[in-house]
Amino acid sequence: MGAPVNREIHLASRPHGWPTEENFRLVETEVPKPGPGQLLVRNRYMSVDPYMRGRMDDVKSYAPPFRLDAPLDGGAVGEVVASEADGFAPGDVVLHGLGWREYALVEARSARIVDPDLAPVTTYLHVLGMTGLTAYAGLLDVAGMRPGETVFVSAAAGAVGSLVGQIAKLRGAARVIGSAGSPAKVARLAALGFDAAFDYHDGPVRESLKAAAPDGIDVYFDNVGGDHLEAALSAMRTHGRVAVCGMIAQYNDTAPPAAPRNLSLVIGKRLTLRGFLVGDHEALRGEFVREMSGWLREGRVSYDETVVDGIENAPAAFLGLLRGENLGKMLVRL
Amino acid sequence: MGAPVNREIHLASRPHGWPTEENFRLVETEVPKPGPGQLLVRNRYMSVDPYMRGRMDDVKSYAPPFRLDAPLDGGAVGEVVASEADGFAPGDVVLHGLGWREYALVEARSARIVDPDLAPVTTYLHVLGMTGLTAYAGLLDVAGMRPGETVFVSAAAGAVGSLVGQIAKLRGAARVIGSAGSPAKVARLAALGFDAAFDYHDGPVRESLKAAAPDGIDVYFDNVGGDHLEAALSAMRTHGRVAVCGMIAQYNDTAPPAAPRNLSLVIGKRLTLRGFLVGDHEALRGEFVREMSGWLREGRVSYDETVVDGIENAPAAFLGLLRGENLGKMLVRL
Structure with a gap:
């Protein structure tokens, strides 16, 4: 039995106009090992968002372009499977920025532990995020x-x-x-x-x-x-x-x-x-989380999720989002 | 010798695209007599401004459209020749809103006395106005x-x-x-x-x-x-x-x-x-007048005037303004 396999989505080419599946490539790699200050995270959900379309182009914008022949990135939640950082232990659920892959090697300082008992873990990717x-x-x-x-x-x-x-x-x-x-x-x-x-x-x-x-x-x-x-x-x-x-x-x-x-x-x-x-509006986050958590607890805010299964279907989920095929938040379950 | 004659510019027709002299008509009328609360003003200078182009169209906008077959209006300064209002006397120089005519019958409450010794009277139509x-x-x-x-x-x-x-x-x-x-x-x-x-x-x-x-x-x-x-x-x-x-x-x-x-x-x-x-910015006027008057006194602000003579040339002055023929403020001397 070989080492566990990681699958991730690379940018294969840049689109002209509407992107297609051909702009993406599913790549198998080895599962990496965390170095000092790093976590190995098994991603459970990743976000696809409209702003990612801009990052497929090679133009300077507020978010850097995705690199060709490298994995895309974006919001994700997953479970820590190995930790080389203080304050994080296997089993912790973390929110971080390295989606589009099944296993992510995350710098601990850019990960945040979320409480799955407080709210469904997916909500940290949308209504609470x-x-x-x-x-x-x-x-x-x-x-x-x-x-x-x-x-x-x-x-x-x-x-x-x-x-x-x-x-x-x-x-x-x-x-x-x-x-x-x-x-x-x-x-x-x-x-x-x-x-x-x-x-x-x-x-x-x-x-x-x-x-x-x-x-x-x-x-x-x-x-x-x-x-x-x-x-x-x-x-x-x-x-x-x-x-x-x-x-x-x-x-x-x-x-x-x-x-x-x-x-x-x-x-x-x-x-x-x-x-x-x-x-630019991080200063509002505390107030936002307090108010939104309250509304959710009281059942005064509802949300929808459109969930697509499997990393291999992440490009299709993203393309569907651009065509408006989602109701509420478009997510990929890994 | 007959009664003094007043000349004024009426809107003869509404333009489609660029206005022409044919959209205006010079009309002779009798000089009116002021009723209670009114002033008769001999206009000395009138302003032509880009926003007046919008008022030539019959569309609802922030300023009401000019009426057909009636005099246009706009900022003017002139000399009171007869007053039926307290606080105004013949010889006073007033700023008011009834330009496009040689004699204006002005409601005293919409006129403001300006001091020709403090600044040239034309400046109340631009740099100080x-x-x-x-x-x-x-x-x-x-x-x-x-x-x-x-x-x-x-x-x-x-x-x-x-x-x-x-x-x-x-x-x-x-x-x-x-x-x-x-x-x-x-x-x-x-x-x-x-x-x-x-x-x-x-x-x-x-x-x-x-x-x-x-x-x-x-x-x-x-x-x-x-x-x-x-x-x-x-x-x-x-x-x-x-x-x-x-x-x-x-x-x-x-x-x-x-x-x-x-x-x-x-x-x-x-x-x-x-x-x-x-x-919407009247609240700033006091501060503005203080600061701008100081700059003018100290010679730190300069202004240009492009002056056209005669009410009969007011339409040409306005059309020239739209074509950018003015340097600084476009004025008509009456």
Whole structure:
């Protein structure tokens, strides 16, 4: 019997436009041994996220590009199987940044022990983790939502969007509107407490949004860009704010997008449009974890997970995410 | 000898695209008599401003549209020739909102007496008035410029832009870059203390700006929109801010503009883009007048005026402004 085998996903080539399975390669390697200060972690769940599309390109951005012929990385939770670091023991469940592989050699200082009895371990990859903080900080800090306001969020059945809508209601929004990409997702938004929701395939976003928010909107949480942003600018009331979290509609575009054509509305309506990255909002994490844990305990926040099994299916899970095939958080179980 | 004649400019028709002289009509009327609470003012100077282009269209906006077959209006200074209001006497010089006519019947509560010994009366129409406050509030409040930052302003030889650049230097900007539309204007910017300036006809704005600000910019004061905004987004450093004051490049467009195609940069760079109207920043006026008056007294702020004579030439002055024929503030002397 040989040594245990590790399987990991490498970047085989960079995509032009939409990525395909051919851009990824499943590679078998030996399971590594931890050196001083390191942990060997058997990953149980890994996250696939829209921002990873940008890292497949060889361009300078806020996150470094994935390297060719090397494993991808990203959020993961797993179980420590060997530890050469103080404070970590076999059996500990840790959150860390080396997904896309079955076994990870993790520097202990970049791992955090999580309590599987406090919450399901997957929630540290979304509702109690970066995803949740993204929704919380973007809505409350970047967009500065106030009670009584009307909020619109795109990709609202996704991991971030579904939390944005629920946090908005819990923090006193008068009306929350979501857009999503299928009738099933729209139905789910109603169950999550959204006041209105529409399928963006059903007609021009501008018209659907106007019907859902006849009196206009104060806040738009943008996950999509393109025609959604243009529609939101049209629907904005005076002093409205846009928190720009993502523009997934154009991540795979090969030509620069032309929208929004109505950007000059920012002047007369005195609008603010602000891009953000969750990493700038660590100061909010304590408050966020306290408030979100409470909401989860009280059953006031719900979340969905779409789970795909097996490292060999991680590329398909990621591609499905880009096509919107997930409800809530897209995860790969290893 | 008949009664004195008043001449005023009416809106004869609404433009489609670029306005022409045919959209205006010179009309002779009788000089009116003031009723209770009113002043009869002989206008001496009137302002023409880019925002007036929007008011020629019949669309709801922040300023109401001009009415057809009625006089236009806008900032003016003149001399009281008859008063039916306490606190105003013939000979007083007043600032008010009824330009585009030789004699104005002004409600006293909407007139403000200005001191012609303190500053030239025209300055109340620009450097000490709305124009100056627009530059001051937009740069310091909306964009939140801090000492040591690099600032870019478009239409920099115009009334607002030339003040933005000078205020930026006086408030400690490390580097101030301006764009303008002629070699003479570019030369003038150097004399005003800009660190770099370029003629936007000389090549793609993106390349000219990159050459002038190789290390990037922190603040962009946008008077132009279009390719200037796109170039500024490309040149922005992390946490940069855009104060959107105007988009004169597209005021006469009949099709919606496509730029900026790189708006998604706001995410990774965490940029803020904020539209504003000077009317929201009245709280700053006291501080602004104090600081700007001091700078003027000390000779630390310069301004240019382009003066056209005669009410009959007011439409030509306005059209010239839209074509960028002014250096500094465009005024009509009546």
